[in-house]
Amino acid sequence: MKQDLLKIISTSVEKIDLEEIRNDFSSLSKMIKKNKTDIILINDGVSSVSKEFLLGEINQILETQTIERTKYYINRLKKSLTETKQNKINDLNLNRWKEYDDILTDSLWVLDKRDKSGVHHAGYWGNFIPQIPNQLLRRYTKKGEWVLDPFLGSGTTLIEAQRLGRNAVGIELSKKVLDQTKKNIAKETNPGKIKLEFVNGDSSSVDIKEVLNELNAKSFQLQIFHPPYWDIIKFSEDKSDLSNAKSIGDFLNSFGKVLDNCLPHLDKKRFAAVVISDKYSNGEWIPLGFYVMQEFVKRGMILKSTIVKNFDETTAKRNQKELWRYRALAGGFYVFKHEYIFVFQKKDNFTKPKIKRPLISYPENEDKQDKVVLQFIWNI
DSSP: OHHHHHHHHHHHTTOOOHHHHHHHHHHHHHHHHHOSSSEEEEGGGTEEEEHHHHHHHHHHHHHOOSHHHHHHHHHHHHHHHHOOOOOSSOOOOGGGGGGOTTSOOSSEEOOOSOOOOTTOOSOSTTOOOTHHHHHHHHHHOOTTOEEEESSOTTOHHHHHHHHHTOEEEEEESOHHHHHHHHHHHTTSOOTTOOOEEEEESOTTTSOHHHHHHHTTOOOEEEEEEOOOOTTSSOOOSOTTSGGGOSSHHHHHHHHHHHHHHHGGGEEEEEEEEEEEOOEEETTEEEOHHHHHHHHHHHTTEEEEEEEEEEOOOOHHHHTOHHHHHHHHHHHTOOOOOEEEEEEEEEOTTOOOOOOOSSSSOOOSOHHHHHHHHHHHHHHO
16 A cells, blocks of 8 residues: 555656546545555555545545646645654644644634543542643643643643653642542553653742752743632632632732742743633622733733633533523623633743732722722733
8 A cells, every 4th residue: 555655646746647647546545445444554654644634635636627736736745745844842744734633723612521531530620621731732742841730630731741742740739639640640551651740839839940850851841720710619728729819919929929930941932821711709700811811921921822612511500500591691791601721932032020029919808909900901
């Protein structure tokens, strides 16, 4: 198959009769369709191509009406099978970009069900679905690179990192949660001998440089943040827990300290992402996601994308859909059906910002504090 495939492609591009070329590729298409596997080996088995991608390219060649356009598509196909084009931040072969139809590139993510394969589970209240780190890891890292998760929780990011061949560090405030997560992840096989490091501590004060030195690593190539959505879920009684912040000002200041501790250890021109939602309290929508986004921007990070992801299957709302619909109609608001994924890139000339604390004076009265935050954001 592999010899015939490349031979037909190489010889056809030299022909000048369009009908003869079509006959060649029509025969090639029939030959590929008979193949029982979905993967076609090429280049003496060193690389492979999906059957679906190959047939799609051949069909495009067969549908062309001019010899010039036909040869253009043949040369493009040959290049996609024999040459690799990559950028510096992932392993995707851009010469075969059509193969990655499962990688999302739109800013609206509608994901039906969470991945529950292997040790993934939804038992830890507040963890995000595995598809989020899976997408981010494939877009923004190469195999063997290092990923930081400052809010480890049930370890969703580390599970995906291990499966995809990325090394990772997870920091978790709760020793109990950390031990359970570490035990759970150990149940999965690790054929790639991927390094996973579990750190118990506060992400705003853990000595990350020391952690990296112990791992013989210099820095991280991706950082994924999934902090508590302020006080929507109380994760512990620890005062350092962001879910115990007394006000939105305290929450943002504490989260900012996490960024100040983590971002200096992200390589320049590499990416960070935060998964966050808004909050509804006392009859008012609090745009928590945008406040958190501003914490990154204030520290010199470039906002690259704002992604809106559907948020349908929450435990709290799953069995109370009618009640929430009634509340929305009665209260004049809309039920939460989304969360945000903000993606940032570190500037090439990034230096740790000198931010004095407190950034602003946040009043403790929650009826007033949001107006102050909004005024602050507009002023920066």
